[in-house]
Amino acid sequence: MPRQTAVLFLTLASAAMILSAWGFQYIGGYAPCKMCYWQRYPHIAAVIIGGLALAIKQRVFVWLGALASVTTGVIGIYHSGVERKLWEGPTSCTSSSIGGLNSDELFNQIMNAPLVRCDDIPWQMAGFTMANLNAIISLGLAFLWILVALKRD
Secondary structure, eight states, rough: OOOHHHHHHHHHHHHHHHHEEEEEEESSSOOOOOOHHHHHHHHHHHHHHHHHHHHHHHHHHHHHHHHHHHHHHHHHHHHHHHHSSSOOOTTTTTTOOOOOHHHHHHHHHHTOOOOTTTTOOOOOOOEHHHHHHHHHHHHHHHHHHHHHHOOOO
16 A cells, blocks of 8 residues: 555544544543543644645654654553553542541542543443553554554655
8 A cells, every 4th residue: 555545544534533522522422531532632643743744745743743642642541551440540530538637628629520531430331441442542553653654666
């Protein structure tokens, strides 16, 4: 497959990931948490980078596409662990202990709590969450970006 065709495919794949996320959000009614947004940004970057790679035809953009896909994949792994309670997530989007808090601190924690928690699993398919699927697909895309970057002209 020619490099430009592969780059177009990978760029469209990240665009499809963003469109899927928006579909879940706006059609399915699944509000994203903070970490869900974090996973979207590298896909948006990959679409922009892919466009640059198609227009400018420099291998560095292909490597940057791989970096963007690795980044969202790693965030997806981190988010997956938070969802499965394997480790703590950011205190700004997961539950935290209320032990030792005075009433003012407890009130502030309640008032500053996000509407959508990062450690909840709102949707699953065959045991895979959206974060799991993002991690798997994104790391697969990263592998393909790397293969394209290594491809001789």
